[in-house]
Amino acid sequence: MKLVRYGDVGEEKPGMIDADGVLRDLSAHVKDIDGAHLGDAVLHALSELNVDHLPVVEGNPRIGPCVGNIGKFLCIGLNYSDHAAETGAAIPEHPILFFKANSAIVGPYDDVMMPRGSTHTDWEVELGVVIGKECKYVSEADALDYVAGYCVINDVSERHFQTQLTGQWTKGKSCDTFGPTGPWLVTKDEVGDVQNLAMSLDVNGKRMQTGNTNTMIFTVAQIIEHLSGLMTLHPGDVITTGTPPGVGMGIKPEPVYLKKGDVMELTIEGLGTQRQSVGEDA
Structure with missing residues (x-):
């Protein structure tokens, strides 16, 4: 999977890039792409989603850092x-x-x-x-x-x-x-x-x-x-x-x-x- 965070600084939302390079919204499935949501169980659950059913993100939003709330x-x-x-x-x-x-x-x-x-x-x-x-x-x-x-x-x-x-x-x-x-x-x-x-x-x-x-x-x-x-x-x-x-x-x-x-x-x-x-x- 290619996981991404998009939106204004400090207001980024979680997303996924599909096989055609289209940005899809993951907000209904995960709060953020951060340490709390990077374990094997969460990543496996995301990998099982039907990507075609995920909402397409319209427009050209800013792409933020791909990990939120980085620890060290x-x-x-x-x-x-x-x-x-x-x-x-x-x-x-x-x-x-x-x-x-x-x-x-x-x-x-x-x-x-x-x-x-x-x-x-x-x-x-x-x-x-x-x-x-x-x-x-x-x-x-x-x-x-x-x-x-x-x-x-x-x-x-x-x-x-x-x-x-x-x-x-x-x-x-x-x-x-x-x-x-x-x-x-x-x-x-x-x-x-x-x-x-x-x-x-x-x-x-x-x-x-x-x-x-x-x-x-x-x-x-x-x-x-x-x-x-x-x-x-x-x-x-x-x-x-x-x-x-x-x-x-x-x-x-x-x-x-x-x-x-x-x-x-x-x-x-x-x-x-x-x-x-x-x-x-x-």
């Missing part, structure tokens, strides 16, 4: 071997973890707003993992059983804030609008091999990132095993799993960063496409 927004850094190489960083021994503020979360087509004084705002296409049931101390072998589905995330990053403002990466990762999420939550049964998904990101129509989840240093299952050994993961928690090469800071001979009016378009195989225009905070 956990991020893994330097998790692609080819991206680590372009930044000159050593391969990490364990997954590098940082957090992104939930106030950064926006819809997949909402504008990305550079914060005041930003000159180093960068792009990062990433695979998002949505936890479907509580897990703690799970093994790599069992880890994917705890996943509800996957989505596209743009881990927008202000590199000066991230590396020069003294502290952890969170400073450069948590600016408002720096977490576009969606368009859909694709349930795991439709994704196939999550470690073999093509991914790309364009800026103003020019291909900047090309990659595949098969170059991850730590797989999705290994990441879940590691994180669940540190903390309990709850339904509705989201893990974003790193980015392939081609980020602005890695461009030679000089880095290239976003500016007002730029347009980002990013895609992961089977998970949909995001598109954001770049603006500036007043």
Whole structure:
């Protein structure tokens, strides 16, 4: 299933994308696409619905983040071997973890707003993992059983804030609008091999990132095993799993960063496409 949330900010309704790409309303069957409704029983019940009987959503509503009331927004850094190489960083021994503020979360087509004084705002296409049931101390072998589905995330990053403002990466990762999420939550049964998904990101129509989840240093299952050994993961928690090469800071001979009016378009195989225009905070 491709589950979606649509409507104005803070008033999103649950929906489903049918086989023809038509948005259908799920409001009569589930309150929201969030942690309380991502367990196996609810997802199974939704999968059994006759999609043709679901109301068609008319017009062209805004598409919101594909998960509502996200609990923890956990991020893994330097998790692609080819991206680590372009930044000159050593391969990490364990997954590098940082957090992104939930106030950064926006819809997949909402504008990305550079914060005041930003000159180093960068792009990062990433695979998002949505936890479907509580897990703690799970093994790599069992880890994917705890996943509800996957989505596209743009881990927008202000590199000066991230590396020069003294502290952890969170400073450069948590600016408002720096977490576009969606368009859909694709349930795991439709994704196939999550470690073999093509991914790309364009800026103003020019291909900047090309990659595949098969170059991850730590797989999705290994990441879940590691994180669940540190903390309990709850339904509705989201893990974003790193980015392939081609980020602005890695461009030679000089880095290239976003500016007002730029347009980002990013895609992961089977998970949909995001598109954001770049603006500036007043």
